[in-house]
Amino acid sequence: MADQTSQSASAESDKGYWAANVRIIVISLIIWALVSFGFGILLRPVLSGISVGGTDLGFWFAQQGSIIVFLALIFFYAWRMNKLDKEYGVEE
């Protein structure tokens, strides 16, 4: 009986862990799409007024900025998830 309770409690907690994981993924992917497809391509005309080094911000995002943001995103994700693993006690 006690075993079953702890088992279902752990299944509950695993669900919470996964939901939190998916939330972090969705937020990260929105930023990922915004800096590359957004600022780098589709919204470039909107950013054309902001000049950077002889061109505009959209060009900077397409050739430098998006890569830098990708890097920050992956490290943020790794750090946040490794913390989440500990909070939910699912780390190795």
Place this chain on the structure above:
Amino acid sequence: MDQYTLNLLVVGATFALYIGIAIWARAGSTSEFYAASRGVHPVTNGMATAADWMSAASFISMAGLLAFGGYGASSFLMGWTGGYVLLALLLAPYLRKFGKFTVPEFIGDRFYSPTARMVAVICLIVASVTYVIGQMTGVGVAFSRFLEVEVSTGLFIGAAVVFMYAVLGGMKGITYTQVAQYVVLITAYTIPAIFISLQLTGNPIPGLGLFGDHTASGQPLLERLDQVVQDLGFAAYTVQDGTPSAVINMTLFTFSLMIGTAGLPHVIIRFFTVPRVADARWSAGWALVFIALLYLTAPAVGAMARLNIMDTLWPNGVQGEAMAIEEAPDWMETWATTGLLGWEDKNGDGRIQYYNDANADMQAVAAERGWQGNELTNFNRDILVLANPEIAQLPGWVIALVAAGGLAAALSTAAGLLLAISSAISHDLIKGQLNPGISEKGELLAARISMAVAIGVATYLGLNPPGFAAQTVALAFGLAAASIFPALMMGIFSTRINNKGAVAGMLAGLVFTLVYIFLHKGWFFIPDTNSFPDTISGSLLGIQSTAIGSVGALINFAVAYFVSNATEDTPQEIKDLVESVRIPRGAGAAVDH
């Protein structure tokens, strides 16, 4: 010491290093052969992944694409790096937790279907073989230029080196060799870039120099470049083609490259080599750090090389006289002998007028100034990186280093692809399908034999590249994007997708992408059998064949969803498998599977 001896010394020393590492890191078990015993540190793995990923195309061709494509070529930068975000968030940790050796193995187990596993094996082999042909051709070309041997001899030397370290060491040998190759290739790439950035802008960091001021004119570098190319009738370097179809194609092409990157099996299997799920997450970050060192530098190399070439050909500015042929620098003479660079003095004035003769405004200028067409008739974009140290007049050892770097880039990617191919054959085909009872020793032998055969086939195809070799990158990315990535992602993020849905989805994505590419590039790439021209305006749906992988992927998702919902539910044990893949706890146990 002459340049030839210097090249020989530097390239020979790097090869001795790779083979020394292979002997030190011999693989003794299948776990060592397929996954380096899962004992690789995340930073080391990141470096190996970077070398694995950055091919001859990244090292040699990308800067040239940027130099002549300007803003439009940004797709390659965002696509080939953005895929790592998808890998890190959507695939790597879960596949590491799953704890098996190959990508088809995950697809076969998750979708409880040997058919799904075989479809994945076919996609993997087609994508990897088409990709490896390009690498082997690159090895031959680099050798013939720098060691002054026949292309075929160069190819044999390269194949022999890969054979020694890949067959002997498997994943373990390849990992540590790739670390050495990464160091060689990034040094070779950044040193000339730093010098050139210093020469043009006074800033030692190329990525900052690109957005800095051009020392000679005092203008921002990119503004100066835009002005020079526009004065000669070319499109401005930084301008965006704002027509809706061009914007849509650029978006879809970037997306295809991203999901293709995340779906290429030789990259994914690198994440099987780290000890823990947490390490798989860090490792993807480190991989992108090491990749970004090159990808943040490449735009500067492209733009600065373009400006350097303009200044070489128009030493007195575009309003003055063009460069006299007898004053052509040595690097132009050297590359002219390889046939990759060529000019023709059409108006017989002893100078080379380089301009865009298709531009109507320029035709008026040309008539006035006595030009009779663009005289720089041939400029192969691939020579840009290789010739860069010479264009910037850097010392001989830098030129030798760039030769070694180009070879390191091609060899490391070839080795990674060959490992993905051989493990699919020995593990998925032989052990998974034909002879499940095979012993560990037998499987290891089979893995080594399939590796040797794969190298033989790759060498043969490198010597006799099928006419379509240049076009196959679109195919490799399209297939990975349309078949492998969606199957992996749905396998992790949905418990509802069942065997029928997955197989139907993969086949739909695969067939759609393949047919669309064939319709535009010719059936099986046979010239003149295409039904539609491969341009935006001539395309079916207005989407170019290089960008179609993203549509194929969406079709895969949609078909898998509808077929799964129309058929029976996934069995409970598969749901449990998916739940367990999502939770890192217990991945250590998989190490000794």
